[in-house]
Amino acid sequence: MTEPGSTSPLPAAPLLRVEGVRKRFGGVIALRGVDLSVLPGEVHALLGENGAGKSTLIKILSGVQGHDGGLIEIDGKPASFSSPAQSREAGVAVVYQDLSLVESLSVADNLLLGREPRNRFGFLRKRQLLAQAQAFLHAQNIALDARAMVGSLPFAYRQMTEICKALMGDVRLLILDEPTSALTDDEERILFDAIRKAAARGVGVIYVTHRLNEVFRISNRVTVFRDGQNAGTFVTADTNMRQLVGAIVGPDHAVLKAPVTEAGDVAPSHQPRETVLRLAGVSNDRLDRADLELRAGEIHGLAGLIGSGRTEILQTIFGLRPVVTGEASLDGKSLVGVDPATAIARGIALVPEDRQVQGLVLEHSIERNLTLPRLPHFSRMGWLERRPAAEQADKAMQRLRVRAPNAATAVKNLSGGNQQKVVFGKWNQPVPRVLLLDEPTVGVDVGAREEIYGVIRAAAAAGSGVLMVSSDLPELVQLCDRVSIVVDGHIVKTIARVEIGSAEDLHHLIQLSQSFEEHAA
Amino acid sequence: MSDIQTAAQPAPPSQGRSLLQHLIKGERPYMLYVAFLIMLVVFSLASPWFLSIDNFLNIGRQTALVSIIAVGMTFVIIARQIDLSVASTLALSGMAASLAMSFVFNNWAFGALAGLATGALIGLINGLLTTRLEIPSFLVTLGSLSAARGLALMVTNTKPVIITNEYYFKIFGEGSVLGVPAPILWTLTVTVGGILLLHYSVYGRRIYAAGGNPTAALYSGVHIRQVTTLAFVITGTLAGLASLILSARSHAARPDVVQGMELDVIASVILGGCSLFGGRGFVLGTLLGSLIIGTLNNGLVLLGVSSSLQLVIKGAIIVAAVAFTRR
Numbered sequence: 001m002t003e004p005g006s007t008s009p010l011p012a013a014p015l016l017r018v019e020g021v022r023k024r025f026g027g028v029i030a031l032r033g034v035d036l037s038v039l040p041g042e043v044h045a046l047l048g049e050n051g052a053g054k055s056t057l058i059k060i061l062s063g064v065q066g067h068d069g070g071l072i073e074i075d076g077k078p079a080s081f082s083s084p085a086q087s088r089e090a091g092v093a094v095v096y097q098d099l100s101l102v103e104s105l106s107v108a109d110n111l112l113l114g115r116e117p118r119n120r121f122g123f124l125r126k127r128q129l130l131a132q133a134q135a136f137l138h139a140q141n142i143a144l145d146a147r148a149m150v151g152s153l154p155f156a157y158r159q160m161t162e163i164c165k166a167l168m169g170d171v172r173l174l175i176l177d178e179p180t181s182a183l184t185d186d187e188e189r190i191l192f193d194a195i196r197k198a199a200a201r202g203v204g205v206i207y208v209t210h211r212l213n214e215v216f217r218i219s220n221r222v223t224v225f226r227d228g229q230n231a232g233t234f235v236t237a238d239t240n241m242r243q244l245v246g247a248i249v250g251p252d253h254a255v256l257k258a259p260v261t262e263a264g265d266v267a268p269s270h271q272p273r274e275t276v277l278r279l280a281g282v283s284n285d286r287l288d289r290a291d292l293e294l295r296a297g298e299i300h301g302l303a304g305l306i307g308s309g310r311t312e313i314l315q316t317i318f319g320l321r322p323v324v325t326g327e328a329s330l331d332g333k334s335l336v337g338v339d340p341a342t343a344i345a346r347g348i349a350l351v352p353e354d355r356q357v358q359g360l361v362l363e364h365s366i367e368r369n370l371t372l373p374r375l376p377h378f379s380r381m382g383w384l385e386r387r388p389a390a391e392q393a394d395k396a397m398q399r400l401r402v403r404a405p406n407a408a409t410a411v412k413n414l415s416g417g418n419q420q421k422v423v424f425g426k427w428n429q430p431v432p433r434v435l436l437l438d439e440p441t442v443g444v445d446v447g448a449r450e451e452i453y454g455v456i457r458a459a460a461a462a463g464s465g466v467l468m469v470s471s472d473l474p475e476l477v478q479l480c481d482r483v484s485i486v487v488d489g490h491i492v493k494t495i496a497r498v499e500i501g502s503a504e505d506l507h508h509l510i511q512l513s514q515s516f517e518e519h520a521a
Numbered sequence: 522m523s524d525i526q527t528a529a530q531p532a533p534p535s536q537g538r539s540l541l542q543h544l545i546k547g548e549r550p551y552m553l554y555v556a557f558l559i560m561l562v563v564f565s566l567a568s569p570w571f572l573s574i575d576n577f578l579n580i581g582r583q584t585a586l587v588s589i590i591a592v593g594m595t596f597v598i599i600a601r602q603i604d605l606s607v608a609s610t611l612a613l614s615g616m617a618a619s620l621a622m623s624f625v626f627n628n629w630a631f632g633a634l635a636g637l638a639t640g641a642l643i644g645l646i647n648g649l650l651t652t653r654l655e656i657p658s659f660l661v662t663l664g665s666l667s668a669a670r671g672l673a674l675m676v677t678n679t680k681p682v683i684i685t686n687e688y689y690f691k692i693f694g695e696g697s698v699l700g701v702p703a704p705i706l707w708t709l710t711v712t713v714g715g716i717l718l719l720h721y722s723v724y725g726r727r728i729y730a731a732g733g734n735p736t737a738a739l740y741s742g743v744h745i746r747q748v749t750t751l752a753f754v755i756t757g758t759l760a761g762l763a764s765l766i767l768s769a770r771s772h773a774a775r776p777d778v779v780q781g782m783e784l785d786v787i788a789s790v791i792l793g794g795c796s797l798f799g800g801r802g803f804v805l806g807t808l809l810g811s812l813i814i815g816t817l818n819n820g821l822v823l824l825g826v827s828s829s830l831q832l833v834i835k836g837a838i839i840v841a842a843v844a845f846t847r848r
Contacts, residue, residue: 340742357736361733361800363734368726372726372741373741375727379723382722383722386721
């Protein structure tokens with residue numbers, strides 16, 4: 001991989017200059033005067049924990065919110081946007097984490113939404129619309145079918161559509177808010193290619209992420225925010241992981257004392273214990289003779305490409321998909337035909353992929369969310385016993401270190417990491433027999449991520465069998481006792497920790513399994 | 522990345538711990554209380570007859586039907602559904618109750634059971650069609666609005682059925698305890714029952730979750746179909762109860778009564794702070810909502826406003842109030 005900066009020399013005049021920008025919400029100060037400059041053709045990574053002020057700055061740049069003070073210049077001219085339309089007019093395009101696509105329209109319709117080619121009577125020129133979209137996708141070398149319905153696409157492809165949409169207009173400054181959450185390595189590579197191409201055309205890119213290794217792969221410079229202030233700007237080539245983590249969490253954080261996300265330093269492997277969960281030849285519309293054995297106290301990873309059937313394995317165990325043929329059993333008792341309520345009653349817990357859609361009722365309080373799956377534990381004859389429920393919720397909040405004023409806080413007001421802790425908390429007491437995790441740290445910042453790893457290890461130590469899907473291979477290498485590789489709904493290989501080696505090795509293994517299966521088919 | 526929201530919105534006040542707090546929680550419902558108080562003051566100043574116990578009992582009697590059904594509708598709307606069929610259900614249930622007493626067994630309990638069972642059955646059908654066939658409840662209940670009314674008109678060929686059971690009149694219509702008339706006592710009973718079920722039972726928690734985010738509820742082991750169907754059954758049963766009160770008051774059941782009442786019921790619920798998007802709402806708010814509509818009707822009559830103009834004023838006030846109290 002070439003150094004991104006070496007392909008185009010960086011001119012000196014900044015495209016975007018932000019100086020001393022301040023913003024407060026009521027009594028809370030979100031930005032205490034931050035600086036940021038982005039050069040044309042530069043990919044500038046923006047890092048910081050949730051609450052550091054990254055989102056606030058992005059919302060100001062995109063015209064969603066105003067700022068209270070400070071200077072914003074684009075191409076040397078002062079800019080202040082009172083609406084997203086104005087910001088867009090000035091050439092600022094933002095790709096948000098929450099997608100803003102119309103699911104019932106095709107990729108082409110979405111790409112040209114609001115700019116559809118029309119004939120002189122104002123009617124839509126459908127053929128031209130499709131051709132324009134296809135030409136654009138082709139030029140960007142993006143493998144998307146322009147005719148596909150967005151609603152039918154896997155998450156990763158929707159995200160690519162979103163990014164393409166942002167790149168379509170006359171864009172000077174492209175802002176990406178955690179674009180790679182839930183992308184596989186291959187998809188990430190395509191995305192990075194697209195970003196580099198945009199940068200090579202002179203577009204300035206602000207790249208917000210929680211994944212530090214991406215910073216080294218894509219960015220020219222890095223700016224870190226902490227508590228609404230600048231905590232440093234670095235030239236990527238001259239910095240390292242440790243320095244960035246230090247800037248993100250502050251000088252005295254415990255994370256610094258523990259080694260950061262590298263293979264090798266793992267929890268002691270547990271003694272192999274009895275099998276809790278067994279799948280033998282399980283098939284349904286998405287699974288193809290899946291075999292799996294999960295032991296008590298084990299953290300078992302499921303690796304594979306997006307769409308390989310990893311998530312569907314978890315959903316089938318949890319009773320969200322039927323077992324059509326084959327046998328699934330928990331502690332020797334069949335799981336065929338169970339629904340989620342029964343699965344929960346038998347000690348199976350699921351932390352789903354999309355916490356906002358599947359994991360939480362966002363409008364409701366932490367307490368309501370925490371107690372929902374275990375309501376029978378907090379009731380007598382169908383009547384709720386509020387005090388035990390409230391006490392449990394408070395305890396779970398403390399144990400998981402959920403940062404919120406109290407258990408009555410609505411979940412939608414929490415940061416991503418804290419929301420994810422609440423989803424974990426739903427299943428914390430009593431300890432589940434089987435804990436199913438689907439991308440447990442997507443969109444979670446560095447500090448909270450370590451805490452969530454701690455929760456996962458604690459569950460295994462308490463005897464749960466943990467089955468974990470993740471696209472973050474270093475995470476699998478770091479946490480798992482064994483890893484199974486999934487290709488097309490079939491488990492092709494299960495390997496023990498000692499044989500895995502590095503994340504790189506695991507990546508090659510997945511690729512190899514994938515191509516081998518494709519040849520065999 | 523919700524740091525903005527965290528910063529922008531102060532933590533909401535503690536939710537759901539005591540009965541008193543239910544009064545205060547919800548989406549700025551104090552606006553509603555203030556509006557209610559202003560309305561009371563205005564009417565009191567404008568009409569010498571307004572501020573009297575007799576008149577308030579009168580309002581309570583007049584709003585009983587809407588208040589009772591609106592408690593059920595609160596469950597339905599929290600579950601992200603709607604029931605348009607309540608007025609027709611009321612009519613058909615009333616016919617069932619009166620016919621059961623006239624032709625089968627002239628006993629008040631038997632008639633009541635027939636009326637309640639009819640309402641529950643229509644609710645069950647609404648619920649099953651909505652959850653099993655996954656037809657939107659708006660369409661299902663639009664259908665049963667028409668079908669139930671048609672059945673009510675068919676059974677007697679549009680003729681009213683006279684009721685002669687004295688106990689029935691007393692229990693549901695004309696009796697009173699300590700000067701409080703039976704319809705008001707029924708309203709209070711249903712309201713208290715609704716509060717207990719919605720705010721103090723496992724079922725209540727589940728219906729909030731089913732409406733707030735059905736997918737997350739499913740992933741948490743909530744039987745969404747059962748929970749939602751039960752909400753329709755509760756509403757149908759309460760429409761049945763309302764039919765008993767109405768027929769006991771008029772000593773007869775008529776098939777063409779209370780047409781269009783579903784609008785008052787739904788307006789009460791929304792006025793009371795329920796979100797049409799599900800997951801939010803509370804029973805006392807609904808009661809207040811129906812009292813506001815009832816008081817408005819009563820006050821405008823006392824002021825001698827023509828009935829046509831009353832409709833216009835009522836419509837405008839409902840939309841304005843919802844616009845203010847909505848999130």
